[in-house]
Amino acid sequence: xxxxxDPPILAQPGDHGHAHEGPTGILKWLTxxxxxxxxxxxxxxxxxxxxxxxxxAEIIRAQLTSSNNSLVSLAQYNELFTMHGSVMIYLFAxxxxxxxxxxxxxxxxxxxxxxxxxxxxxxxxxxxxxGSITMLxxxxxxxxxxxxxxxxxxxxxxxxxxxGAGADLWIAGLLLTGFSAIFTGVNLTAxxxxxxAPGMTxxxxxxxxxxxxxxxxxxLLAFPVLTAGLIMLxxxxxxxxxxxxxxxxxxxxxxxxxxxxxxxPEVYILAxxxxxxxxxxxxxxxxxxxxxxxxxxxxxxxxxxxxxxxWAHHMFTTGVVLLPFFSIMSFLIAVPTxxxxxxxxxxMWRGEIWFSTAMLMAxxxxxxxxxxxxxxxxxxxxxxxxxxxxxxxxxxHFHSIVMALVLGAMGGLYYWGPKIxxxxxxxxxxxxxxxxxxxxxxxFTFPMYLLGLRGMPRRVAxxxxxxxxxxxxxxxxxxxxxxxVSTVLFMVNxxxxxxxxPAGDNPWDGHTLEWFTTSPPPHHNFYRLPRIRSERPxxxxxxxxxxxxxxxHHDNQDEVPVV
Amino acid sequence: MRTLVLSLVARSTAFLHGLAGLVTSEPFALHSRETDSDASxxxxxxxxxxxxxxxxxxxxILNRRRLWCRVRRVVALPIAALALAGCTVPTFGAAPGxxxxxxxxxxxWQGFSIGAALIGSLVVxxxxxxxxxxxxxxxxIPEQSQYHIPLxxxxxxxxxxxxxxxxxxxxxxxxxxxxxxxxSVTINVNAFQWGWKFxxxxxxxxxxxxxxxxxxxxxxxxxxxxxxxxxxxxIHSFYVHDFNFSRLALPGVLNQFTFRAVNTGTFQSxxxxxxxxxxxxxxxxxxxxxxxQYEVWLExxxxxxxxxxxxxxxxxxxxxxxxxKLTKSKGDN
Numbered sequence: 001x002x003x004x005x006d007p008p009i010l011a012q013p014g015d016h017g018h019a020h021e022g023p024t025g026i027l028k029w030l031t032x033x034x035x036x037x038x039x040x041x042x043x044x045x046x047x048x049x050x051x052x053x054x055x056x057a058e059i060i061r062a063q064l065t066s067s068n069n070s071l072v073s074l075a076q077y078n079e080l081f082t083m084h085g086s087v088m089i090y091l092f093a094x095x096x097x098x099x100x101x102x103x104x105x106x107x108x109x110x111x112x113x114x115x116x117x118x119x120x121x122x123x124x125x126x127x128x129x130x131g132s133i134t135m136l137x138x139x140x141x142x143x144x145x146x147x148x149x150x151x152x153x154x155x156x157x158x159x160x161x162x163x164g165a166g167a168d169l170w171i172a173g174l175l176l177t178g179f180s181a182i183f184t185g186v187n188l189t190a191x192x193x194x195x196x197a198p199g200m201t202x203x204x205x206x207x208x209x210x211x212x213x214x215x216x217x218x219x220l221l222a223f224p225v226l227t228a229g230l231i232m233l234x235x236x237x238x239x240x241x242x243x244x245x246x247x248x249x250x251x252x253x254x255x256x257x258x259x260x261x262x263x264x265p266e267v268y269i270l271a272x273x274x275x276x277x278x279x280x281x282x283x284x285x286x287x288x289x290x291x292x293x294x295x296x297x298x299x300x301x302x303x304x305x306x307x308x309x310x311w312a313h314h315m316f317t318t319g320v321v322l323l324p325f326f327s328i329m330s331f332l333i334a335v336p337t338x339x340x341x342x343x344x345x346x347x348m349w350r351g352e353i354w355f356s357t358a359m360l361m362a363x364x365x366x367x368x369x370x371x372x373x374x375x376x377x378x379x380x381x382x383x384x385x386x387x388x389x390x391x392x393x394x395x396x397h398f399h400s401i402v403m404a405l406v407l408g409a410m411g412g413l414y415y416w417g418p419k420i421x422x423x424x425x426x427x428x429x430x431x432x433x434x435x436x437x438x439x440x441x442x443x444f445t446f447p448m449y450l451l452g453l454r455g456m457p458r459r460v461a462x463x464x465x466x467x468x469x470x471x472x473x474x475x476x477x478x479x480x481x482x483x484x485v486s487t488v489l490f491m492v493n494x495x496x497x498x499x500x501x502p503a504g505d506n507p508w509d510g511h512t513l514e515w516f517t518t519s520p521p522p523h524h525n526f527y528r529l530p531r532i533r534s535e536r537p538x539x540x541x542x543x544x545x546x547x548x549x550x551x552x553h554h555d556n557q558d559e560v561p562v563v
Numbered sequence: 564m565r566t567l568v569l570s571l572v573a574r575s576t577a578f579l580h581g582l583a584g585l586v587t588s589e590p591f592a593l594h595s596r597e598t599d600s601d602a603s604x605x606x607x608x609x610x611x612x613x614x615x616x617x618x619x620x621x622x623x624i625l626n627r628r629r630l631w632c633r634v635r636r637v638v639a640l641p642i643a644a645l646a647l648a649g650c651t652v653p654t655f656g657a658a659p660g661x662x663x664x665x666x667x668x669x670x671x672w673q674g675f676s677i678g679a680a681l682i683g684s685l686v687v688x689x690x691x692x693x694x695x696x697x698x699x700x701x702x703x704i705p706e707q708s709q710y711h712i713p714l715x716x717x718x719x720x721x722x723x724x725x726x727x728x729x730x731x732x733x734x735x736x737x738x739x740x741x742x743x744x745x746x747s748v749t750i751n752v753n754a755f756q757w758g759w760k761f762x763x764x765x766x767x768x769x770x771x772x773x774x775x776x777x778x779x780x781x782x783x784x785x786x787x788x789x790x791x792x793x794x795x796x797x798i799h800s801f802y803v804h805d806f807n808f809s810r811l812a813l814p815g816v817l818n819q820f821t822f823r824a825v826n827t828g829t830f831q832s833x834x835x836x837x838x839x840x841x842x843x844x845x846x847x848x849x850x851x852x853x854x855x856q857y858e859v860w861l862e863x864x865x866x867x868x869x870x871x872x873x874x875x876x877x878x879x880x881x882x883x884x885x886x887x888k889l890t891k892s893k894g895d896n
Binding site: 074075077078148149153155156161246251252253286287288289290291292293294295317318319320323324327328331332334335338339341342343345346348349350351352353354355363366367370371374375377378381382383384386387389390391449450453454455457458459460461462463464465466543546547548549 | 656657658660664665667668671672675679682683686687689690693694697698699700701703704705706707708709710711714715718719722723726727729730733734736737740741775777796797798800802804806807808809810811813814815816818820831833834835836837838839840841842843844846
């Protein structure tokens with residue numbers, strides 16, 4: 001116990017205030033290169049995007065409540081689902097994870113003072129904001145926003161079939177946010193490789209940081225492909241090239257290859273950060289180390305590697321891809337995901353589980369992701385994919401996945417929000433929010449699975465020949481409204497808890513370095529650092545007599561812990 | 564027949580009840596007793612070093628017994644479910660469809676669903692178990708166990724085996740589905756914004772129609788029908804729900820596949836890939852008839868077909884067939 005030294009003080013609370021005197025107020029937000037402030041800007045912007053995307057979703061669900069509804073026109077409906085998907089995937093889920101929480105947390109979790117390239121980091125944010133505004137501006141053009149689905153399949157996305165400026169703004173916005181993602185990927189990779197504190201070896205990094213490293217590498221491998229594809233698409237639209245047009249000797253399916261070569265790694269670029277968040281929340285609220293830490297890291301790497309070889313499972317029904325290869329690769333990706341599941345359960349097993357809002361969200365993530373993951377295994381099988389592809393079954397599958405990610409995101413906000421702001425959120429409202437969200441998600445997705453199996457195709461504004469689909473659609477809309485209510489409750493909670501419950505440095509008895517510094521952390525994150533001798537430096541400092549044990553070792557109070 | 568099924572169901576339900584009773588009542592009672600004794604006995608003794616080793620041994624034995632009870636519970640329930648499933652395999656939401664390959668795809672679906680139900684319920688039970696029995700009761704810190712290599716290897720190897728099994732079955736069904744048997748009828752299907760053209764080569768028969776005109780593709784039952792699928796403009800999808808099948812119609816690509824319908828009937832179908840404004844209404848029907856009916860139909864169409872086809876092609880330019888209710892909107896022009 002005496003082996004743990006009190007960490008030397010590196011700086012005094014007053015020091016940085018003088019050394020880094022800069023602008024305050026709005027100018028601070030505009031000119032900052034501090035990763036925490038940029039990260040907070042990212043988080044707030046992306047949550048606003050989530051609200052916009054959610055509002056679009058509610059209109060879509062309202063339109064589908066009757067078989068031949070005229071709430072919106074066919075043209076408007078196409079814009080709605082295109083922009084809903086685009087906003088949620090390009091502007092919310094990714095930027096929230098790798099621009100928002102990762103930007104704030106990764107430097108603190110590895111004991112670094114900032115990101116490796118702070119100005120590049122600021123550029124990332126401004127590109128992202130401008131890209132988001134550019135894409136949404138499509139709604140204000142004469143022809144309306146982009147309307148070819150978030151996947152923009154050629155030749156529907158060419159200048160003959162989609163002539164409007166909305167489509168161009170969509171491409172431009174996506175290019176800008178794509179570059180912002182690439183720069184963040186560069187920044188995260190450099191930060192994690194070069195700025196770790198003394199003692200923070202790779203295998204002592206928190207799982208969230210590990211997942212962000214794999215995510216950043218995937219971004220670097222996948223996003224440039226999308227950027228290239230978008231430039232080709234733009235050239236086809238405006239400069240007379242024929243890369244994707246049959247008339248000029250081009251190949252439309254090439255767009256699908258390019259898009260999904262980015263698009264499937266993108267699924268894991270979205271998912272891995274949230275896996276990481278859940279893997280941070282579960283051990284803390286179970287008061288145990290992550291079960292199978294190294295297995296978890298290897299599972300993440302395996303997912304990252306396999307995700308680059310499964311893109312054509314989105315193209316089984318094109319009839320022009322090699323089915324068995326992409327089928328077995330897609331099946332195999334279930335294995336590392338399964339490993340993660342059992343490791344999460346192993347972490348909770350015989351723990352002391354504290355059902356805080358963050359933990360409830362994480363457990364809700366487990367259940368919802370389980371449904372989405374299992375239905376994903378069906379889709380890896382081409383004969384089953386042939387009759388579920390492009391139906392509501394697929395819609396339900398990936399909404400189970402992404403809504404699980406939303407649960408993870410909310411868990412992350414309840415867990416790290418106090419660190420970022422210094423104040424806790426109200427737990428009672430938080431739990432209400434959880435139940436609305438969790439039950440809402442299930443009520444929302446389960447009817448869609450059944451609708452898909454009964455033959456309802458996706459992206460239809462009406463189903464006049466199938467009035468029998470109406471009841472299930474209504475049920476799904478009820479779920480969507482419940483999810484909307486949960487979002488409102490979240491906003492209410494922020495307003496209600498505003499600077500009400502001071503959090504202190506370590507409200508959850510956390511494991512990792514961010515819980516060692518103040519809430520919110522000072523300018524360069526740390527006044528002092530503990531000795532880093534495991535992946536739980538803060539826990540080791542607070543509980544020097546309770547280090548992690550491998551299998552077969554039992555607690556023995558007499559033994560001097562090896563620190 | 565009906566009574567037989569009912570009695571079977573009743574018997575299996577009783578069997579399940581019995582099994583559940585057998586599984587739950589006794590070990591549950593045993594288990595709770597153990598937990599109580601565990602709590603009262605060992606917590607007090609924990610500080611006495613002299614008795615520690617003997618209590619540890621006792622604890623380990625009890626733990627092992629408790630674990631065995633849990634294992635029995637976890638294993639027996641799926642077996643009971645399987646026994647029940649043996650009588651009538653549920654549809655799990657899908658339908659067998661009316662072609663040979665739709666049926667094998669459906670059986671594959673059922674197999675996957677049984678596997679999914681078993682694995683899914685195992686995971687759910689494990690999560691619920693730890694949520695109920697390992698929730699925080701005080702301020703004590705649990706044992707900080709982190710690795711258990713044999714267990715971790717188990718849940719690497721077993722899923723790989725499961726996945727290989729699923730893949731093998733998939734390959735069997737898929738090879739049937741993409742096989743190229745000898746066919747007696749060929750139909751050229753051409754998709755366009757927003758309708759379908761069905762051409763019967765060598766028969767002088769063309770069926771064409773758009774959106775809610777709901778054109779009909781007629782094919783004979785119990786014969787292999789070869790489809791040549793193309794698209795004129797953007798990507799569409801030839802999706803026949805009752806055949807459990809869809810295939811994209813790609814411009815510049817000839818997609819070929821074969822159906823063998825085993826039932827007659829008319830099957831409502833539609834495009835399933837977003838293809839522009841009237842995607843929602845790009846309907847068609849597949850009508851499976853007997854061979855004589857098919858020949859009569861071909862003959863009637865061959866006489867009237869050409870004139871009708873040209874008339875509808877003219878309609879296509881004016882697009883007057885789109886329902887008025889859905890056209891009142893911006894961006895239709």
